[in-house]
Amino acid sequence: MAGIGGFARNGEGVTIGRTAAEAVWLPAAGEVLSAVAGTAYGLITQADFAAAIQGRTGVSANPALAKWLGPFLVRAAQECLALGRPPLVALLVEADSGRVGLAYDGVAAALGLPEPAGAREREKLAAEHRIECYRWAGAPEPAGGWYARTSPSSGRAAAPRPTPSGTRAASSAAPRRTLAPEAPPATCPRCFMQLPATGVCDDCG
Template sequence: MSLSVGPDNTLPTAKEAREAWAREAYMVLADVARSYHAVITYKELAEEIQQRTGIRTKALLHNWIGSVLGRVVLEAHRRGDPPLTALVVRSDDGMVGDGYKEVLEVAGEPPVEDVLEREQHAAGARLDCYRHFGATLPAGGGVPALAPRYQAAIERRRQRTEKPPQVCDKCFVQLPSTGVCDSCG
């Protein structure tokens, strides 16, 4: 891991960098949890913790963020807090990453292979975070919600699959994309 000089002008070891990033990540995620239905991407989190610590790396994100978040999972469990890492989602699809299995392991829960089931578990964990860290919740205490980008993708798929094909009123043949029946004109 290639690191840059820390705030005290010394070069930290990789372990020291990960520990510093994990401390900051915990605080960043606690801040995110104070806003109902808020999430943060891995990239946003990585940038924020490097900025706050003054310790930067040129290593690819996926090569180091998992070990940082693993420390956050353990610290949240040690404190009796809900799993803050449920708030971290991928920027491309809005889903939690494969590392979410650590949350389940630490909690003593079985692994979840089904993607939607895993996302629903993470949505429940996020709601626990919002409640625990004092987010302003709607009347009734709020509801678990999938990350906005993932929910939008589900809605787009649902809209595509729920539209029944158009059928000609006269001959009951499925209409082409023009909407004009090839048989009846």
């Protein structure tokens, strides 16, 4: 992994800067997130996403995600905007909480949106963006239609397997499986977010 003296290392062990690393990661990020978006309510943890793009490209950075992931998600959101895609970075969640977390404030700014007024507004915004992603990718619509819902960590999607540098990911060419329709999730009558198993909203109580 790259140390203090450089941002990242490529497959030959050569230290490269942030701009060069992000330029290599961006296409891989698009492939990984497009595959995740093809599954109804598909998600990927930040750690699995980082492992996937670094495995595909051979460019590795500091293992501490806080050192680089937030700025890269902003860059990835800008790339989505430039390509006419929905903000695919909404599919990334924290492993422990199942939420997009503070990093999504920077994504909102990159999209020209007001800063979310707290955690509830942030997660609601990301949930709405995820629906755009699923529709864009052609994910099978659940029975009863799409619902903006938060992402419980226990239900996170499995990450695409990292592929060696120079190898095209098979998932980008493989046909997507059609999933069985899902029943509409129970939602909070106040904030309209998905309710946990307890039936009590985490945000509204």
